[in-house]
Amino acid sequence: MRIGFIGLGNMGGPMALNVMKVGHTMVVNDIRREMAAPHLRQGATWADTPKAVAEQSELIFTSLPGPREVEAVALGENGIIEGAAPGTIYADLSTSSATLIRRIHGIFRAKGIHVLDAPVSGGASGARRASLAVMVGGDEALYNQIKPVLDAIGDKVTYIGEIGCGTIAKIVHNMVSICSRVAIAEGLTLGVKAGVSPRALLDAIQRGSFGQGRVLKESIPDTVFKGDFDNVSFALKLSRKDLGLATDLAKEYHVPMLVAGLVEQQLEEALQRGLGDKDSSAIFLLQEERAGVHVRDPMRP
Incomplete structure (x- = not known):
């Protein structure tokens, strides 16, 4: 399968390499060409713009910092929309906006381009090990079509629901995680100041019902x-x-x-x-x- 990958940072770089390992032809782009060096050494082709990536790809992934970058790459000048042929599949792996991905879906659909949102969780180490959780929103038949490729990215690939639902699930996941960390910080500072060693306190929490x-x-x-x-x-x-x-x-x-x-x-x-x-x-x-x-x-x- 001819796959395009845009965004080769801490997450996107290793994800793209893992997709290449299972035998797919890869076209890559990043705002910094040097980020593509490992991929080019493995046989990937460089494209100067997202449009050029789309022109050469059946399936396009983006892994970008946030909504502004996703919108620019998908809809902007020299963006994916200008190069993708009808029938092309675009899957955004970024943690972005559900409202935005639904808008992109509507615009792309009018041109016969398919869209999935597929944000990932597991950090850079999970990206390197291909052990990410992937939360997918969009047409389920489309999800089933590209799942073998997603399996090269993560070992916990889940269909969540209609377009935008993957992004919503990822946002909720991160919100719960972030807020829990603040509560844990309060608990650990309290316990340590009251006289318990950090290691013993953490061990107690891990062994209790919350930690389990x-x-x-x-x-x-x-x-x-x-x-x-x-x-x-x-x-x-x-x-x-x-x-x-x-x-x-x-x-x-x-x-x-x-x-x-x-x-x-x-x-x-x-x-x-x-x-x-x-x-x-x-x-x-x-x-x-x-x-x-x-x-x-x-x-x-």
Whole structure:
């Protein structure tokens, strides 16, 4: 298959090399030609513009810093849209905007060009090892058509839904990851200042229910997705008690707890609204009410 790859940085560079390893012909482009040196040594062809890449490719990947770059490469002067023939497939691997990829999809569709959004997760090391998670949005038949190529990029390739859904999943994933890091930072600074060694503290967290992924593996699929908050594993009132102990300890040791303070307010509101005897995941009910949506999986029994 003739594949174009635009964006050969820390993520795109190794992804493109991994695609080449499984035998595909590669045309490459980057704003810095020197980034293509490893690919050219392996037999790739250089193209001066995204348009030139598109003219020579059946499938085009982009791996770019963000929405501005994606828009310029896809729709700008000498962009993909100017060179791609009808039937060409364009898959954006960037973490970008769902609104933008849906707009690109509409514009490209009018010219007979197919679009998928396929952002990746796993960092530069995952890109080198071809162990990335790939979250794909768009036509499922199109996804199935290029999945063998995506399998050269990552070992956790998943079809998420219609166009834009892969990007939304990646944005949510990153948001949860980033916010969790702030909460972890609060917890570790509290524990260390209160006298626990960093290594022992981390080991304790890793061995506990949070570190074992119980929220994602059990609580959300078994309780939240079913809306079964009366099946109590750990009562919300106990969550309020435990977090209060943490914020009290933080006051004693003068450790700021911005995230914990906000969560404490949420738990207090939940208690005032009579949710204390429900499962601790009933905190979802407050956010669902504010967002005007229920997080339920109709496929769950």
